Amino acid sequence: MIAVVALLALLGSASACTKQNTWDFFMLVMQWPPTQCMSQNYGCSTYSKTFFTLHGLWPDNVDGSYPCTCTNEQFDENAVSSIMPEMEKFWPSYASSDKSFWSHEWTKHGTCATYNSTFVPDQKAFFEDALNLRSKFSINQALAQAGILPSDSSTVSSNNFVSTISSAVGGEAAIACDSKGNLDSVTICVSPNLQPMACPPAVTPNRCPSQMTFPATNKAYAPLLNATFA
Numbered sequence: 022m023i024a025v026v027a028l029l030a031l032l033g034s035a036s037a038c039t040k041q042n043t044w045d046f047f048m049l050v051m052q053w054p055p056t057q058c059m060s061q062n063y064g065c066s067t068y069s070k071t072f073f074t075l076h077g078l079w080p081d082n083v084d085g086s087y088p089c090t091c092t093n094e095q096f097d098e099n100a101v102s103s104i105m106p107e108m109e110k111f112w113p114s115y116a117s118s119d120k121s122f123w124s125h126e127w128t129k130h131g132t133c134a135t136y137n138s139t140f141v142p143d144q145k146a147f148f149e150d151a152l153n154l155r156s157k158f159s160i161n162q163a164l165a166q167a168g169i170l171p172s173d174s175s176t177v178s179s180n181n182f183v184s185t186i187s188s189a190v191g192g193e194a195a196i197a198c199d200s201k202g203n204l205d206s207v208t209i210c211v212s213p214n215l216q217p218m219a220c221p222p223a224v225t226p227n228r229c230p231s232q233m234t235f236p237a238t239n240k241a242y243a244p245l246l247n248a249t250f251a
Contacts, residue, residue, distance in 0.1 A: 038089040044080035044138045046218060049154050049209045052076045055171070056203040057115040058239035065115065065239060071171065072161050073207060077126045078141075078151040085223035091133035096124035100144040107152050116119040123148070135245045140214050150215060158209060158217075163189030164235075171237035176202075179229040192217035198229035203236050 049072040058065035081087045098120065101108060114122035131147040141147050164170070167185045169177055179196065184209060186194040194209040210220035220226065 037086045039082075039086050040091075041088055042091045042133060043082075044088050044213075045082045046080075046213065046221070047134070047211045047215070048079040048081050048220075048224065049151065049158075049211055050076040050079060051155060051160065051207045051209075052115070053236070054115070055236040055239045056199055057203050059090065059203065059204050059236075060199070061115040061152050071237070072111075072157070075151055075155055076206060077130055078134060078154070079130045079145065081224075083221040083223060088133040088136075089129045091136045092142075094127075094132055096120075096127040097144055098130075101148050104145065104149050104152065108148060109154055111155060112148070125134075125163060134173045138213055146158075154209070154211065158190045160186055160207060162191070169235065171235050173234070176232040178226065178236050179227055179231060179233045180230075182233070182235070183227055190217045193219040193226060195224050195226045196229055198233050202230045202232075203234045204229065 052075070054071070056075055080098070098105075101123075108123065109119060112123065113119055127144060127147065131144065134141045134147050135143055141150055154202060164182070164185055167181075169182060169185060181196075182204070183194055183196055186209075187197075190209050192210060195210075196204065197206045197208075199205045207222065208224065210218050210224065212218050
């Protein structure tokens with residue numbers, strides 16, 4: 022629930038789902054696992070990821086509205102079978118089964134992404150494009166190179182965090198924190214042809230305190246040791 026509130030805050034109060042099959046850009050939303058596991062328990066007891074994972078690739082409009090559930094096409098595991106290992110690693114669920122999560126993302130957002138884009142023609146492309154964008158932007162590496170590393174004992178400037186990511190990806194990014202000031206998510210805006218762009222004003226760039234926590238652990242389980250960046 023905390024994560025959902027943080028994302029709604031990131032989008033601003035104007036956000037509203039519409040039934041129109043048009044949109045202006047994509048939001049690539051990535052989650053920080055230790056924070057997710059502070060409020061959700063699904064699979065977290067054996068959690069070992071220390072890299073950003075995907076929440077979704079969301080068609081959106083510059084006015085803050087977004088289309089949803091544009092067709093009745095159902096999620097098809099067979100369509101993504103060849104990329105399933107990557108999805109399991111980089112697109113896990115923290116609240117339910119992976120399949121339920123992927124089905125939700127496809128039904129709500131994917132059906133609209135493929136409806137109006139030659140760059141995202143089908144289910145496999147929707148999930149694969151998101152995975153490829155996540156890999157391309159290499160957020161963990163950009164932060165590490167700037168000396169910004171996960172820590173449970175120190176804070177980091179949220180403005181510096183945003184500017185580091187924005188410089189690395191070539192377009193203004195956005196971040197959101199939970200109610201305790203822990204980094205929850207990073208959003209990168211991309212054009213319909215999947216190129217980085219500045220997020221429009223409807224996407225609030227910084228929904229975190231001036232000094233925020235980039236946690237190394239979920240604080241409910243053992244520390245994540247021997248971290249490697251993906």
